Amino acid sequence: MPATLESVAAAAGVSRATASRVLTGSPRVSESARERVLAAARELSYVPNAAARSLVTRRSDxxxxxxxxxxxxxxxxxxxxxxxxxxxxxxxxxxxxxxxxxxxxxxxxxxxxxxxxxxxxxxxxxxxxxxxxxxxxxxxxxxxxxxxxxxxxxxxxxxxxxxxxDNAQGAVVATRRLLERGCRRVATISGPTDMAGAIDRLDGWRRALAEAGRTPADEDVAEGDYTVEGGHRAMQRLLDLSPPVDGVFVANDLMAAGALRAVADRGLAVPDDVAVAGFDDIPIAQATQPPLTTVHQPIxxxxxxxxxxxxxxxxxxxxxxxxxxxxxxxxxxxx
The missing domain is CATH 3.40.50.2300 (Response regulator)
Incomplete structure (x- = not known):
């Protein structure tokens, strides 16, 4: 038979109430009693009854x-x-x-x-x-x-x-990197615009362009869905713009992986024809071709x-x- 609270208390030489207080973590017991109860519980392989404990503590843990x-x-x-x-x-x-x-x-x-x-x-x-x-x-x-x-x-x-x-500041830093490379037209693939983080990253892209004296254009924003395929579709649209896009800040790494594939599908080179920066620094960022420059967030x-x-x-x-x-x-x- 499984050990019970009563058998633990008997083996430790304490009352059932004292054994219960020890096994539920109560500080209202002596150190000597605590040690005896814990030793008895180990010796008897006692497993607390979660349902009964929940009734007492009113917690499910x-x-x-x-x-x-x-x-x-x-x-x-x-x-x-x-x-x-x-x-x-x-x-x-x-x-x-x-x-x-x-x-x-x-x-x-x-x-x-x-x-x-x-x-x-x-x-x-x-x-x-x-x-x-x-x-x-x-x-x-x-x-x-x-x-x-x-x-x-x-x-x-x-x-x-x-x-x-700090989504906005991360986007600012990534967009500045593209501008410092000499990119003339820096677009972005945003996340879903019903999410606060995606809105903040889009604002960061706009802020970096404004700081560089450039006017962000609505057509330079392609909304994605944080998936590889969503990034691929969004990048295809940006690559059809004229004059051509030569830098893209992508709001997450999965979409950036899709964007890199779209660039390769057009026969273009990264970063020579189009530079790409992502956001997240998940493992895929090191496995893309070429490896992805990205904003590291401590996930x-x-x-x-x-x-x-x-x-x-x-x-x-x-x-x-x-x-x-x-x-x-x-x-x-x-x-």
Whole structure:
């Protein structure tokens, strides 16, 4: 038979209540009793009853990792798994589990809200928020601590914790690199313009051109969807412009990989005919031909910092409202 709390208490020579306090982490026990209970638990291979513990603590010890994209996009973009890796390091150290949730339909949203209202998650982190997404505010209204990767464009989410990178400044630095190379017409492939990070990167591109005394043109902006194919399609449109584009800042590395393929399809050379700079510095940036000059953002640190924010909130502390992480340019052969 599996060991019970009663058998652990008997082996340690303490009451059931004392054994329970030790095994739930309460400080209200003597060091001698703590050592005896922990030794007995190890000897008997005691495994706590999670359901019973949840009834006492009113916690599930589970954090939801919510990606507001279709499932196939999560598995095709290493950005998400890298954020998840960073979050897992922190949450595992606090004996917290992660449940992965995809939210892309109204049914998904209602299901997550019911799941959270039922006490099955203690907190939630949101990644890849699009314009009117209201799930962070819906969970916050239930009393569930939340944190967002990048600010939300939903007006009700303005007071919720955010961990972000300096998207605008990263875009400025990448665009300046193209201008310093002598590029005469610098265009951009933006991310979806219903996402705050994509808007900030587009603003950074515009700011860098304005600082150089150039007027950003609407036709020099091709909107993409943060996928390789989306970058390929957007680059094809830019390559049809006249006079020709000879520099392109791309708002993420997956789209930049597609853009490089589009340039090669036209028989043009990178960077001699068209210089390309990306954003993210995911592993694909080193594997493209040529290797991609890109803005490095600390993606794993993003996940760690989000998890730390949630751990603080779950412990009753006030999480920072807005944490901004730094970026830097990694120069390779594409620009």
């Amino acid at each position: 589970t954090v939801a990792f919510v990606v507001c994209e279709p499932e196939e996009k999560f598995f095709s973009d290493p950005f998400f798994s890298t954020v998840l890796k960073g979050a897992h390091h922190v949450l595992a150290a606090h004996s917290l589990q992660i449940v992965f949730v995809v939210v892309s339909t109204d049914e998904d949203r209602d299901r997550l809200e019911r799941f959270a209202a039922g006490g099955h998650v203690d907190a939630a982190m949101f990644v890849s928020l699009h314009g009117s997404e209201d799930m962070p505010t819906r969970l916050d209204a239930l009393g569930v601590p939340v944190v967002m990767a990048g600010r939300s464009l939903h007006p009700g989410a303005a007071s919720l914790p955010v961990v972000d990178v 794993e640190d993003l996940g760690r910092t989000m998890a730390q924010s949630l751990v603080a909130s779950m412990g009753g502390e006030r999480a920072p409202l807005h944490v901004r992480l730094h970026t830097h340019l990694v120069v390779r052969a594409s620009a």
